[in-house]
Amino acid sequence: MDxxxxxxxxxxxxxxxxxxxxxxxxxxxxxxxxxxxxxSKGAFFTRGTxxxxxxxxxxxxxxxxxxxxxxLKKHHTARTMVPPAIExxxxxxxxxxxxxxxxxxxxxxxxxxxxxxQGIHLDLLRVRGFPFGPEVEAFIAxxxxxFVVEQNRDGQLRSLLVNELEIDPKRLGKVVHYDGTPISxxxxxxxxxxxxxxxxx
Amino acid sequence: xxxxxxxxxxxxxxxxxxxxxxxxxxxGAISTLCAGCGHDSISAAIVRACFELELPPHRIAKxxxxxxxxxxxxxxxxxxxxxxxxxGRMPSVLTGANLANRDLIYLGVSGDGDSASIxxxxxxxxxxxxxxxxxxxxxxxxYGLTKGQFSATSDKGAKSKRGVVNSDEAIDLVEMALQLGxxxxxxxxxxxxxxxxxxxxxxxxxxxxxFIDCISPCVAFNNHExxxxxxxxxxxxxxxxxxxxxxxxxxxxxxxxxxxxxEMVTQHDGSTLRLxxxxxxxxxxxxxSAMTYMQQRHAAGEIVTGLLYVDPNPRDxxxxxxxxxxxxxxLQEDSLIPGSAALGKINAGLR
Numbered sequence: 001m002d003x004x005x006x007x008x009x010x011x012x013x014x015x016x017x018x019x020x021x022x023x024x025x026x027x028x029x030x031x032x033x034x035x036x037x038x039x040s041k042g043a044f045f046t047r048g049t050x051x052x053x054x055x056x057x058x059x060x061x062x063x064x065x066x067x068x069x070x071x072l073k074k075h076h077t078a079r080t081m082v083p084p085a086i087e088x089x090x091x092x093x094x095x096x097x098x099x100x101x102x103x104x105x106x107x108x109x110x111x112x113x114x115x116x117x118q119g120i121h122l123d124l125l126r127v128r129g130f131p132f133g134p135e136v137e138a139f140i141a142x143x144x145x146x147f148v149v150e151q152n153r154d155g156q157l158r159s160l161l162v163n164e165l166e167i168d169p170k171r172l173g174k175v176v177h178y179d180g181t182p183i184s185x186x187x188x189x190x191x192x193x194x195x196x197x198x199x200x201x
Numbered sequence: 202x203x204x205x206x207x208x209x210x211x212x213x214x215x216x217x218x219x220x221x222x223x224x225x226x227x228x229g230a231i232s233t234l235c236a237g238c239g240h241d242s243i244s245a246a247i248v249r250a251c252f253e254l255e256l257p258p259h260r261i262a263k264x265x266x267x268x269x270x271x272x273x274x275x276x277x278x279x280x281x282x283x284x285x286x287x288x289g290r291m292p293s294v295l296t297g298a299n300l301a302n303r304d305l306i307y308l309g310v311s312g313d314g315d316s317a318s319i320x321x322x323x324x325x326x327x328x329x330x331x332x333x334x335x336x337x338x339x340x341x342x343x344y345g346l347t348k349g350q351f352s353a354t355s356d357k358g359a360k361s362k363r364g365v366v367n368s369d370e371a372i373d374l375v376e377m378a379l380q381l382g383x384x385x386x387x388x389x390x391x392x393x394x395x396x397x398x399x400x401x402x403x404x405x406x407x408x409x410x411x412f413i414d415c416i417s418p419c420v421a422f423n424n425h426e427x428x429x430x431x432x433x434x435x436x437x438x439x440x441x442x443x444x445x446x447x448x449x450x451x452x453x454x455x456x457x458x459x460x461x462x463x464e465m466v467t468q469h470d471g472s473t474l475r476l477x478x479x480x481x482x483x484x485x486x487x488x489x490s491a492m493t494y495m496q497q498r499h500a501a502g503e504i505v506t507g508l509l510y511v512d513p514n515p516r517d518x519x520x521x522x523x524x525x526x527x528x529x530x531x532l533q534e535d536s537l538i539p540g541s542a543a544l545g546k547i548n549a550g551l552r
Binding site (some may be wrong): 001033034035036037038039040043044045046047048049057 | 230257258259260262267274275279280281282283284285287298302304305530533534537
């Protein structure tokens with residue numbers, strides 16, 4: 001069973017260096033030990049205060065900064081481990097794309113058909129994880145107009161895309177639904193049709 | 202604060218227990234609490250209890266919340282895994298750890314702010330679920346880290362260092378633990394090591410939710426006249442119902458006390474508690490009369506200490522949930538995924 005980077009009693013006895021926040025292989029993910037592993041090696045104290053790479057209490061700025069940078073690296077590593085986004089390409093080549101997630105899926109699938117009937121073709125990207133993998137950035141780069149469809153007032157997915165991928169907000173059309181009912185295909189098709197009309201005018 | 206670093210060199214003749222550990226092996230880093238803090242006495246009592254019970258330090262998990270009390274796990278059991286959780290959340294972190302690995306000994310350390318205010322719900326639910334652990338509240342009646350405001354366990358009418366009188370009713374965690382079904386309930390005083398060390402030992406041997414409310418005066422903010430948690434006040438009003446000896450399998454059990462003054466209690470793990478009773482009428486197996494007694498003595502201005510309630514055959518959370526005897530974190534695929542035949546059998550049983 002894969003329990004991640006767990007250091008065993010054998011590892012500790014063989015002299016492997018253990019530091020709870022020590023990045024030994026550059027991915028930002030440090031080894032851990034399970035409580036009770038070894039009588040004299042590998043115990044550590046998990047604490048909210050700042051600590052050094054060996055999990056010792058520290059108020060040194062350099063230790064804090066190192067740990068923060070390791071966490072950033074860990075966050076980047078996570079991009080390769082979360083489920084990738086799924087792309088569905090339109091039958092006809094198009095400059096329009098839509099990004100969505102979760103329970104918006106059934107409505108957007110139907111909206112895509114409604115829009116196609118109006119001659120508006122859409123490539124779809126269903127985001128399944130965060131931090132975003134490289135496929136999300138590539139999808140945005142390969143479309144002239146991208147709509148972010150979601151069910152909250154503030155456009156939270158759109159904000160994440162803007163902040164994390166440094167995308168110009170003007171490149172991401174906002175399609176948000178927040179009246180308390182589930183988003184409908186009719187709503188999405190109407191909103192995207194209006195935005196595309198604006199985009200091409 | 203200046204201090205001398207602890208020497209790492211041990212005296213060659215320092216007494217070792219049967220596991221080969223000296224008392225020093227149960228210590229932690231040097232304390233940074235105020236000199237004379239009651240919490241340091243509790244840390245020392247924990248060190249002594251674990252040494253005397255000959256517990257392997259690495260098989261103990263120590264957990265705490267936030268506060269002066271919750272800083273103390275750094276100062277004992279340096280070879281144990283520790284977890285300094287979010288404020289008031291020690292019980293749920295401990296419950297999770299206990300569910301993952303039932304074979305470890307769980308020691309939760311908390312304070313009156315951590316358990317009686319922000320973590321009151323956590324405290325309550327860990328007691329009523331019977332999580333197998335020792336839960337020590339280092340109770341000083343004030344928020345020491347924020348300069349001495351009254352905490353929720355501060356008695357009504359108690360005076361702060363600046364002369365403010367507390368107008369709120371106090372929460373009595375012992376009463377709550379009794380009401381919520383804890384199977385081992387005690388109160389002690391950090392200034393009475395003779396009482397506290399055996400209580401911690403007995404709690405560590407108890408196989409259920411063991412709660413110890415330990416009054417631990419704050420020398421900086423709650424040790425003045427008018428305080429009901431000062432060293433002087435607690436010494437004057439301490440009404441101990443019993444003193445305890447914990448007898449593990451190796452020692453000979455002898456009773457040479459006057460009849461009615463000693464009671465032997467055998468715990469589920471085979472250890473024996475020898476209670477030297479100071480109040481012969483006190484029945485520590487009767488939850489309801491224990492609660493009544495607490496309230497009566499509290500009304501009379503006394504602080505009742507000692508082992509207040511014990512169920513020698515407790516059931517714990519694992520018993521309630523009927524979890525596997527093998528710790529959940531040690532189960533492998535073969536037992537976690539028993540295959541389609543086993544699934545078919547379950548499905549057939551539901552038809």
